[in-house]
Amino acid sequence: MNTSPMTTPKPTLLLVGYGMVGHRFLEALADAGAADRYRVVVLAEEPRPAYDRVALTSYFSGRSPEDLLLAEEGFTDKHGYELHLSSPAVAVDRAAKTVTTAAGHTIGYDTLVLATGSYPFVPPVDGKDAEGCFVYRTIEDLQAIERYAAGARVGAVVGGGLLGLEAAGALRGLGLETHVVEFAPRLMPVQVDEGGGEALRRTIEEMGVVVHTGVGTKAVEVSQDGTAVGMQFTDGSRLDTELVVFSAGVRPRDQLARDCGLTVGERGGIAVDEFCLTSDPNVFAIGECAMAVDGRVYGLVAPGYEMAQTVARQLAAQSAQPFTGADLSTKLKLLGVDVASFGDAFATTPGALDVVYSDSRAGVYKKLVVTSEGALLGGILVGDAEAYASLRPLAGTGKPLPVPAESLVLPAGLAAPVSLGGSALPDDAVVCNCHNVTKGQVRAAVTEHSCTTVPEVKTCTKAGSGCGSCLKLLGSIVSEELEASGVEVDKGLCPCFAYTRAELYEIVRVKRIATHRELLAKHGRVGQDAEGCEVCKPTVGSIIASLAPELEASGHILDGEQAALQDTNDHFLANLQKNGSYSVVPRIPGGEITPDKLIVIGEVARDFGLYTKITGGQRIDLFGASVDQLPQIWSRLVAAGFESGHAYGKSLRTVKSCVGSTWCRYGVQDSVGMAILLELRYRGLRSPHKLKSAVSGCARECAEARGKDFGVIATSNGWNLYVGGNGGATPRHADLLAQDLDDEQLIRLIDRFLMFYIRTADRLERTSTWLERIEGGLDHVRDVVVHDSLGIAADLEELMSHHVDDYQDEWAATLADPERLARFVSFVNAPGVPDPSIRFTPERDQIKPDLVLLATEEELLAALDPDNDPDNARVAARATASILEDAR
Amino acid sequence: MTTVAVQTRIELLAGRGWTAVCDLDLLLPGRGVAVLLPDGRQAAVFRDARDRIHATANRDPFTGAYVLSRGLLGSTADGRVYVASPLLKHRFDLETGECLDDESVRIPVYAVRLAEV
Incomplete structure (x- = not known):
């Protein structure tokens, strides 16, 4: 019988040190279902719970200390762990089984786990x-x-x-x-x-x-x-x-262990056996403070995680993997340079040979260490570590490489491109080094747990949720496995097209197809006569609009077939509201407006009886216009020098700004001037989703630029560019793309960034989700946009310069064209008759939609009865004139 | 063969009488227009990609707003042509008026004809 009587108090498990390894230990204990077997007490030296020390440097690119925390909120409470922050342990009394903290508190333990980490040398x-x-x-x-x-x-x-x-x-x-x-x-x-x-x-x-x-x-x-x-x-x-x-370098923090007489290594580190037990059977040591059974102190997080797992499983009375040593393979990105090193990187195995490719000019160095039979032992990759994820698991397997080693180091173009997909790997090859997940486990996630996507496999196996370097390999294993089991993954945009938006963009661009109809006929998955749908029509419309100059198509979205593709907002160049009326937003670049123009907006709103509201993007929204009022409203606005604000489009909305160095005592750059310049440059640009931007004149960030798709923050040396920010339901702070740019560099990078996004994003995918979804993430986007790794920067810039040259105000152009204007009637058979369903009731000195009128059709008919409302007599009289018979 | 320039006009049967809508040329394939019926009700008339004309009520029953004429047309894999409401994107079969996303909802449909004038 293992069950203890209810009256026995739980044994105390004391964890000293709450860094990454300590946190993993607590997680593993909970995962093993043993969190409630112990009273778990945690002593942390730092003032905050465990955080991602590996990503420490990202603090400088804007991740706050809170962003870096490892545990989700309520983690310790959920599992009943007692966490004491700012409470370093200063002494261990192994005879009394107590630990004393710096504040002088003494805590008894039954089992002690030391995870004190290391200190900088x-x-x-x-x-x-x-x-x-x-x-x-x-x-x-x-x-x-x-x-x-x-x-x-x-x-x-x-x-x-x-x-x-x-x-x-x-x-x-x-x-x-x-x-x-x-x-x-x-x-x-x-x-x-x-x-x-x-x-x-x-x-x-x-x-x-x-x-x-x-x-x-x-x-x-x-x-x-x-x-x-x-x-x-x-x-x-x-x-x-x-x-x-x-x-x-770092040194193990073993002072606590030394002082209480635990065995330590000659060059430091608390000596442990293969189950991480120290010389005292009640004390374990894990992570960077421990010297493993192979005599090494591991300064990497992955081996520390393995040790944490080993101890947690023992404490949960489950079978534990002995820890005998770890793979020191690493792949990192330092200052934007990929560096990877794995296996026997220095060719110390007797008889080892190396295959080297070195291009000093491009900063690329690749070395593979192989046996004379061609089996991979290890390697070093600098400048291009793309192959790391597929090569590392092959190192040391003893099997000859499936292709000649030299083909794996030569850059694409110099040799037939070779990439080792997942199929080259044996089932026991470790695909994810951070979480020790094998290819066999990934395959099982697909075949046995019905995962069909990489994110699902990530959740199921944890593979790829560490450093992320294996994500691409995971993708290839998952697709291979899905294909093998006959599952087809439909990535198509909609029932009409089997292609993604990004693929359609390439088809339109390369084949120069300028209509939805032609694209559907040639590349759709449905019959010749299909209509398309409400998903692909606006999407293709937007792609054609973004590429209009290249396709020599009309840039106006209401020309030709384009008019039939637009959502109603684009079709009427205004925003449809819940009662069928529209709202109007004139562009106010950077939020800067003269008193005279403000007065014009006020007069127009007053004369047409519109509800007015200041928007979050520093402009003014005018609500309650009927379709036939739109051209009248806009002719007044255009005459006063306003142009379309594109609030209705999947396109650039506003570039918000703070007042900047012109007026503000803190400002270091002219943020208003830059915001206006950017807003005028990118106005009218059609994109997969709306685009928002802001420019702040100093690091105080009053314009909230980091909540935008592209945000610019002034520094004393120029501008920092942030991308991928987002408010809304899932807020995301933008990531730093490049720093200290001058005006010209800033605009060039934004040009490239936006065009690359437009080219590769899915439909309705904001830059934030795109950045997280796209293979390689921010690093890849930076490579393409800043370092031009795909060699397309010039194309992207050219596309943008065409957009800038081709820009025209959609409203001015519409007013100038009687054919386009003809569309702006409420009723095709009764031009000039206002839509009687659009009516308003008062609220706080303004109007709001009359929704009672819309509740049933009878409500509307009753309102039309001239006896009820003299205003509508005209409408009703005109309508009755053409009545032949009313059978309803 | 001599062709005489004639205008083709769309007409809609509301009740027992035909109401003139507009010239066929005015209607873009893939889009609709709103029509005021003699009794004050509203219809939406559409021209699909194969140049067929359809007419339904203009009122979106989910929101009460008279906006269906401003929706985009689409067709399903089995060839049913529908309009998607611009407000909450519910789809309505243009032949039957049936809502494809909620079969308990149906909107009125009207007969249409083309008249040469």
């Missing part, structure tokens, strides 16, 4: 503690660096490894002249060889980061007031710098 040089010297480990460190950098011009990073380069990227992003100092002869000495280090160096230097390799730091020069002013190096040289970040 600061070399013992003079001046290392001066003001201006930092480490790069916690959110508080980053906040301190951010504050200090505001008053500095030059910054240096000691350490050219993974973290050092991240820190260098951050300093550069903060606008500092940035130096990296690495003692080894190359950057990232642990991961890459000399060739890889060279490629990395060149690319990083091109970004303006100064790289010093093969030199050690001798001292930090300190001024009389105790602040850092420079550095001295072992080769006798020196550097003026006000800010120094030490990022020269």
Whole structure:
């Protein structure tokens, strides 16, 4: 009998350290159903719950500390965990089985789990503690660096490894002249060889980061007031710098264990066995503070996660995987450069051979290490690590590669393109290294758990939810598996087309098809005579409108067949409201408007009896116009210099702005001027969904630019460009795409970004969902838009310049054309008769729709009776005139 | 063969009398127009991609608004032509008036003819 009597108190499980590994341990314990077997107490040193330290640097691209938190809200409460923040443990009494916190509290335990992590190593040089010297480990460190950098011009990073380069990227992003100092002869000495280090160096230097390799730091020069002013190096040289970040590696935090007499490794780390048990049978150690049974201390998160799992399962009395060591393969993106290293990267296996491709100019270096029989042992990829996800699982399997190794390193174009899909992998190959998921498990998710998409497989297996580098491979395994089981995945836009919007865009562009009818006849999946539908008509209409100059089609959306494709809003160039009336929004670029123009809007609203409301996009919406009033309203507005605000279209709405440097004492750039420039440039641009933008004149961000599809925030050096923001039901902050741009660079990047979005997004897919859905995400978009990785930047720019040249105000053009105007009648058989169903009742000194009138048809007929309402006598009289007989 | 320029006019049967709608040329394939009927009711008249003319009530029964004439036409895989309301996108079969998204709802349909004048 294993069941304990109800009266026995639960044993106490004490977790010291609440970082990423500690959090995974708590998750694994709950997943194993053992959270309620223990009273679980967690001591955290930092003032906040566990956060994603791997993504720490993203704090500088705008992720807030809250965004970085790992646990969903209520995690600890849900499982009954007692979490004590800002409560570091200072002593362990193993005999009494207690732990004492810094505040002097003593907590007893039955089982102790140490997950204290590591601390940054600061070399013992003079001046290392001066003001201006930092480490790069916690959110508080980053906040301190951010504050200090505001008053500095030059910054240096000691350490050219993974973290050092991240820190260098951050300093550069903060606008500092940035130096990296690495003692080894190359950057990232642990991961890459000399060739890889060279490629990395060149690319990083091109970004303006100064790289010093093969030199050690001798001292930090300190001024009389105790602040850092420079550095001295072992080769006798020196550097003026006000800010120094030490990022020269980490050391296990094993002091607590040492002090209580647990066995520690010679070079640090709490010694554990293959089940992560220390020399005390009641104490486990996991993560970066532990020295595994192979004698290594793993400074990566994935092995720490494995250890957490091992311990959690033991505590849940389930069979646990022993932890005997881990794969050190890594793929990262540092300063925009892909770096991957896996397996026997340094060819230490006897008889290992290497196949190398190196293009210094392009900053690409690829090396595969193989046996003489052609089996893959490992490799290093710098500058292009696309093949990492499919190569890593093959390393060390002992099977010869399915294709010659050289074809895998040559760039596309130099050799027949080869990509190893999922089919090359054996079932036991680990596809997702972060969560240790094999190809067999992914296949099972499809065949046994009926997953049909990558997101479903992600939820089911956790594969791909870590670093994400395997997502593409996952996609190929999932499709292969679906195909093998005969499932067809319909990605078509609608019942009429088997293509996605992005594919239709390419078909229209390449085949120069300028009508929906032709596209449906040639590329639809239904018969020749099909009508199309309410989904594909506006979508194709929008594609043709975006490509109009290229197709030599008319740019006006009410010309020819285009008129029949538009949703009613586009068809009447106004926004349909719930009672069948329309609202009108004139463009007010950047939200800037003269008093005279404001007066015109007021007069028009008053004269036509319209309800007026200020919108969130800094303009004025006029409600309650009937179809036949629209041309009259617009002729007044156009005469006063207004133009269409495109509030009705899937197109650019507004570019909101704050008042900027012209008036605001904080402003650093003219945000209003830039907002007007952008709004006038992109007005009328048809896109898969509406587009919103804003420009803020300083980092206070009063224009809320990060809630927009593309947002611009002024810096003292120019502009930062953010993309993919969104308000609405699922708000999303925009991500930083590029920093410190001048006006011309900013516009060029926005041109490319918008056209790339228009080209590749799905129907009604905002930039936020597009950015998360598109393969490679933000990094891919940045590669294409900023680094022109697909070589299409010039095309995208040209498309935009055609749009800008071709722009015409849709309302002015409509007013000038009697044929288009003829459409704006309520009734085709009674032009001039207003629609009697559109009536209003008063509310707060304005109008609102009369919905009672719409409740039944009889209500309307009763209202039409001249006896009831003299106003409608005219309508009724005219209508009755043509009555032959009323049989109803 | 000599062709005489004649106008083709669309007419709609409301009750027992035909109401003139408009010239056929005025109606774009794939779109509709609103028609005021003699008794004050409203109809929507559409021309589909194969140039057939259909007429239904103009009132969208889900919202009460008189807007169906401003909806987009579509056809289902089995060839039924419908109009999608511009408000909440409910689809109505142009032949039967049946709502394709809620079979308990049906809108009136009218007979139409083309008259040469």
